Amino acid sequence: MTTEPNPISSPNEPTNPVLGVPALVVSGFLGAGKTTLVKHLITDAQQQGLKLAVVSNEFGELGIDKALLQEAGGPGYVELEGGCVCCQLTNELLETLQSLWETIRPDRIVVETSGVALPFETLMTFWREPITEWVGESLAVVVANAEQVADGRDLEGTFEQQVSSADIVVLNKVDLVPEESLGKLEHILQDMAPDAPMIRSIKGQVDTNVVFPPTPTQTPSSKRKGQSEHRPHTHEAFESEEISILPKITPEELIQQLQSLQALRIKGIVNTSEGLKLVQGVGPRIDLSVPPSNLPQEIIGRLVAIRRK
Numbered sequence: 001m002t003t004e005p006n007p008i009s010s011p012n013e014p015t016n017p018v019l020g021v022p023a024l025v026v027s028g029f030l031g032a033g034k035t036t037l038v039k040h041l042i043t044d045a046q047q048q049g050l051k052l053a054v055v056s057n058e059f060g061e062l063g064i065d066k067a068l069l070q071e072a073g074g075p076g077y078v079e080l081e082g083g084c085v086c087c088q089l090t091n092e093l094l095e096t097l098q099s100l101w102e103t104i105r106p107d108r109i110v111v112e113t114s115g116v117a118l119p120f121e122t123l124m125t126f127w128r129e130p131i132t133e134w135v136g137e138s139l140a141v142v143v144a145n146a147e148q149v150a151d152g153r154d155l156e157g158t159f160e161q162q163v164s165s166a167d168i169v170v171l172n173k174v175d176l177v178p179e180e181s182l183g184k185l186e187h188i189l190q191d192m193a194p195d196a197p198m199i200r201s202i203k204g205q206v207d208t209n210v211v212f213p214p215t216p217t218q219t220p221s222s223k224r225k226g227q228s229e230h231r232p233h234t235h236e237a238f239e240s241e242e243i244s245i246l247p248k249i250t251p252e253e254l255i256q257q258l259q260s261l262q263a264l265r266i267k268g269i270v271n272t273s274e275g276l277k278l279v280q281g282v283g284p285r286i287d288l289s290v291p292p293s294n295l296p297q298e299i300i301g302r303l304v305a306i307r308r309k
């Protein structure tokens with residue numbers, strides 16, 4: 001295995017459709033900062049020239065934020081009201097996503113749930129026909145309010161259920177609590193979600209490579225790097241590395257090697273002793289699955305890993 005460190009960077013080309021359209025369910029308790037995170041994802045997609053479709057099921061809380069979101073999101077922004085997307089509106093969510101696919105062909109999908117929704121239940125919609133045909137990796141990001149965790153407010157019930165089904169936990173509003181308490185807060189969340197990578201943020205500013213990792217064929221953008229230098233303290237620093245894996249490795253060895261990297265995200269295609277595998281990793285969880293057919297040759301044997309600097 002060889003690794004080539006790259007400076008942190010973002011793709012400036014559309015997501016490789018060969019690996020499907022990545023989808024993110026953004027959940028979190030009331031006041032956690034979900035909408036701020038979604039706005040950040042919208043801005044990031046705009047900067048990269050990517051089409052982001054947002055389906056929002058958040059209601060009652062947002063006021064002006066919602067108007068801004070709608071403006072920024074344009075035709076790819078849909079609100080679902082009259083119920084919860086994790087239970088009552090699952091068919092509506094399915095139909096909305098399929099119609100977004102047919103009309104705007106998004107590069108990325110974000111579903112913002114209400115404060116009471118359960119992310120895992122919402123994710124299940126992505127595994128249903130017909131959208132499972134074009135959706136790639138789907139993950140639940142749960143935003144937690146550092147102040148709420150520090151105060152020990154409402155940490156049981158819905159909050160715990162949400163965090164425990166998170167693929168990634170964003171500890172938001174870390175500027176509102178003493179820095180020395182952050183380790184303790186992360187420990188509380190880690191008890192609820194032992195395998196989920198945890199990232200700290202202020203105002204929902206997360207490195208989008210962590211939630212939407214680039215595929216190996218996407219070239220790093222130097223422009224983005226320049227921008228991030230102007231605001232180095234808004235989010236934790238990550239770097240992307242391209243990793244080459246020698247062919248015919250066994251799946252067990254592959255998983256072991258990749259886990260030893262301690263990456264937050266890993267994505268790519270490897271030629272294993274059991275054939276081509278699509279590798280998708282979130283924290284210690286490394287999933288191997290059968291890749292789509294007709295893969296471009298240049299993507300085979302290459303992985304991108306996103307790690308803490």
Ligand SMILES: [Zn+2]
Pocket residue numbers: 084085086087088116117118
């Ligand atoms: Zn629900």
